[in-house]
């Protein structure tokens with residue numbers, strides 16, 4: 425039996441208005457509209473090979489210094505980025521008094537695979553602007569952790585905490601540009617690919633179109649070609665430390681091979697969901713793919729908001745395009 429796909433906001437509103445448990449799974453495409461590169465996609469600032477190496481415990485064991493340089497650069501990029509209209513649409517929709525105008529009896533769960541903290545920041549801003557925030561407002565569930573959390577590596581401590589200091593420690597400060605400032609510094613001669621990539625982050629954020637982004641990527645490649653093999657090593661003593669026990673901390677994100685966080689809570693919501701919104705992700709990677717499949721197999725509706733759809737089945741609703749354009753209208757939370 426083939427399902428019919430519709431792209432009509434009106435029909436989507438009808439289904440949404442009778443939904444009781446609305447479940448959202450979001451991914452990198454949600455933050456693409458905020459200038460955060462999709463790390464696996466074309467034009468990502470980091471090559472796929474690097475990202476794989478930099479997203480595993482093996483990479484951490486190999487070099488905490490390299491890992492921290494990479495994550496500090498992602499933190500700097502995320503802090504300079506702003507939530508976009510899709511983040512705000514979800515944030516407004518998570519507030520019961522706003523959502524209930526569209527879906528009167530609904531419960532709402534937002535699970536994000538993103539680690540950039542932009543869903544949280546959007547909710548914070550919306551809650552500052554509105555008196556409607558209440559205890560029933562759902563906080564986004566960050567299943568892959570957050571780059572603004574640090575986790576103690578001492579097993580007898582395991583302390584985790586929020587930390588959005590920038591830089592997180594002096595030795596990891598992102599270089600704001602000035603190669604000139606460092607003229608004469610012997611480090612300049614052996615600038616690492618990480619240092620250079622960190623310098624490029626600011627420039628990347630200022631790009632206003634794809635052409636500029638491509639030009640910058642070419643410039644980065646050229647610069648990287650001159651520094652292969654060199655690596656700036658930050659001594660472990662200068663890397664971020666636990667505020668409780670003084671041991672080395674690691675980024676509070678989930679690496680390949682580690683279990684996603686909050687899975688019990690997420691699975692309970694998946695079991696109840698009668699509609700699943702897939703936002704900015706192709707949802708081909710488990711466990712996110714499993715959430716969508718489970719909801720679908722139980723007869724729940726699926727609505728996709730993404731630049732493309734490549735799965736071999738048809739969602740009930742398909743809104744192709746940047747989600748910062750499609751989502752606010754579909755949720756009725758445009759400003």
Ligand SMILES: [Zn+2]
Nearest residue numbers: 576581666669
């Ligand atoms: Zn500790």
